[in-house]
Amino acid sequence: MTNSPVSGGVGTQYVCVAGWVASNEFTQVSPTNVTLILTNDATLAWQWQTEYRLSTEAGPNGSVDKPDQWISAGSNTTVTATPSNYYHFGVWAGDIDGCTIAGNQITAYMDRPRAISASFVANTATNDTPHWWLARYGLPANDVGALYDEGDGMPAWQEYVADTDPTDKNSVLAVLGVTIEDGSVRLDWKGGQWATQYVERCFDLGYTSSVWRSVHTNADLPTPITNFLIDAGATNSVLFYRIKAER
16 A cells, blocks of 8 residues: 555545455555465455544643644543643643543544644732742742832832832832923933833822823833933923833
């Protein structure tokens, strides 16, 4: 047999698994090869097995223990997902209907081609501070690390949001100065590079209905560590500014 496997369409193939000779002795050399001494009329038949493609994928920060492979139709195969340090298993996704799921293990019944993927989620401390980020800076990967303050007035969890260094008091989201230039206000500040930064302005803080209006956004990441804004629309004699960060 020279044409095994035979394509049956996307994700399906037919594989020759054995030969069989009626009315004559024969030797099975391999799934696609038989030998015999022909002594009389005989019938040679080939047996075929349907196989389906199992495609597996691991999202960032983890792995799965089964590579992409062809699997015999009607069989079961179990795939295990393993998270990286400071992460835990999330969910299985893809062609998972008809499969048996037990936590980070999925047993796929191969009644058709299947593509399945595993996702992983960061372990977090208080205020959604990732353990991996705390460990990067040598801080405990727990609530104690998330609440640590080097002395700049911002606990580590706020420094994560601002993308600043929680172990360096000079690395912090802060206003550096406010000056008047040709009738406009110049605002200088510093912060992280991978957090979106917003400059907002308000004319009066004396009322609960006071409105903060956005006058600038650093959304094109990474941002410079130091930034400035010329607020030409600042016409009030009294102005308040604040800087926000998010990731």
